[in-house]
Amino acid sequence: MHGHAPAKVDAVSLHRRRVEHGRLSVGLKIHCLGDGSQFSTLVEGLGGAQKILDINYYKHSRASLCLVLPPVGNARSAMFLLECIEHFIGSALFSNPEIQIQVCSPGRLDARRSALLAIGFYLGSDTLRRYILGDLATSFAKNPYYPRGRRLVLYDAEGDFDRNFDWWKGSGKHRLVEPQLPFDNGRSDLLTGSSSRLDIQNINLLATLLVHAQYQGYWNQLGMQFQEEMETLLERHILNGLVDAPWVRTDDPESDDDDRFFAALQELVAYAFEETVRIKQKKSHFFQGWREIPTGSSRGILQEVQSLLEKYRSELVRQSRLLDQEGRT
Amino acid sequence: MIRAHQPGSEPIDIPETIPNPVVVPKPVPAPTEPAPKEPVRTPEKVPQNVFVPAKAGASFFISPTHPPNTFERRLAGGA
Numbered sequence: 495m496h497g498h499a500p501a502k503v504d505a506v507s508l509h510r511r512r513v514e515h516g517r518l519s520v521g522l523k524i525h526c527l528g529d530g531s532q533f534s535t536l537v538e539g540l541g542g543a544q545k546i547l548d549i550n551y552y553k554h555s556r557a558s559l560c561l562v563l564p565p566v567g568n569a570r571s572a573m574f575l576l577e578c579i580e581h582f583i584g585s586a587l588f589s590n591p592e593i594q595i596q597v598c599s600p601g602r603l604d605a606r607r608s609a610l611l612a613i614g615f616y617l618g619s620d621t622l623r624r625y626i627l628g629d630l631a632t633s634f635a636k637n638p639y640y641p642r643g644r645r646l647v648l649y650d651a652e653g654d655f656d657r658n659f660d661w662w663k664g665s666g667k668h669r670l671v672e673p674q675l676p677f678d679n680g681r682s683d684l685l686t687g688s689s690s691r692l693d694i695q696n697i698n699l700l701a702t703l704l705v706h707a708q709y710q711g712y713w714n715q716l717g718m719q720f721q722e723e724m725e726t727l728l729e730r731h732i733l734n735g736l737v738d739a740p741w742v743r744t745d746d747p748e749s750d751d752d753d754r755f756f757a758a759l760q761e762l763v764a765y766a767f768e769e770t771v772r773i774k775q776k777k778s779h780f781f782q783g784w785r786e787i788p789t790g791s792s793r794g795i796l797q798e799v800q801s802l803l804e805k806y807r808s809e810l811v812r813q814s815r816l817l818d819q820e821g822r823t
Numbered sequence: 824m825i826r827a828h829q830p831g832s833e834p835i836d837i838p839e840t841i842p843n844p845v846v847v848p849k850p851v852p853a854p855t856e857p858a859p860k861e862p863v864r865t866p867e868k869v870p871q872n873v874f875v876p877a878k879a880g881a882s883f884f885i886s887p888t889h890p891p892n893t894f895e896r897r898l899a900g901g902a
Contacts (some may be wrong), residue, residue, distance in 0.1 A: 620846040624839045690847065773844045796845045 516662035521598030
């Protein structure tokens with residue numbers, strides 16, 4: 495792979511374990527909905543299908559193969575890793591409808607935070623998607639031991655888990671960096687579908703804030719604040735009821751209701767698509783010289799979510815840099 | 824593409840995905856050069872009896888593993 499993209503391969507090798515600003519590590523799974531022939535050289539190079547594909551029972555129900563990539567310490571390395579594979583196989587992985595990317599974050603989020611992860615991902619993405627329930631079916635949807643349902647957010651199935659990434663804990667000026675994650679094997683994964691670089695960055699940010707809020711990590715306070723703001727935002731748009739739907743299949747038997755989840759997802763999708771129509775009309779009125787924008791109107795849920803993500807992205811980096819500066823003095 | 828169709832009307836195609844109109848694409852800075860190689864920590868061996876045409880005082884070019892010959896002594900110490 496080095497011969498195809500030397501700079502990126504070196505960057506991944508050098509920074510694979512590096513955790514940036516206390517954000518979570520990133521795991522990736524690539525589900526290929528085509529025949530998967532573009533991956534054959536890569537698969538052979540890694541030891542053959544029997545070694546790296548067949549042992550993995552989990553995959554998207556329409557996928558010919560699911561490639562599980564080694565986790566990396568930061569979103570940038572995750573993107574470079576995908577780009578390295580793109581160069582090697584000579585085919586696009588980002589924004590390719592035949593490739594579905596699953597972004598894995600350490601730590602199982604509870605039902606409510608899983609809902610916020612999925613909603614934040616959906617509204618913050620650079621692509622608005624429509625779904626049918628079948629789009630979210632995997633080989634574990636009805637598994638007798640690990641039933642995961644058809645959802646955007648999926649828990650792990652207690653498989654291999656690499657804990658060797660830094661975990662920030664403490665608060666304020668007292669930051670403690672543990673060399674291992676505080677989870678034995680829990681994960682919250684998101685089935686992004688056809689995915690972009692922004693999706694990976696957003697999911698990494700959202701998961702960091704929510705996981706730290708739930709497991710009292712260093713970003714606990716920031717995460718709680720984010721959660722509160724996100725819930726207020728949804729309330730403003732009368733979408734707060736969506737959070738009560740079962741966005742993830744937990745051990746609670748009541749969460750086993752794909753239809754209730756899907757109804758909530760459909761409502762979110764419809765709201766977002768309506769919002770795009772409103773934005774287009776607003777733009778067209780602007781160009782025609784109309785200036786009648788209703789007073790007191792919201793900036794729109796899509797814009798609000800972008801601003802919220804940007805605010806927390808910058809705040810997390812700002813606080814982390816402040817810590818570094820104080821550490822040096 | 825999802826096809827919506829009601830009897831008596833033309834079917835319309837509903838796109839499965841549309842761009843989020845509020846997202847401004849930002850390029851991710853990519854590394855352009857391969858990472859520098861790790862610095863060599865062991866000194867490279869200089870073959871014996873090789874004259875190093877350097878000025879006096881530049882004796883670090885001479886391998887420390889062998890005693891200096893006359894030429895080298897002259898260069899290093901000015902003798």
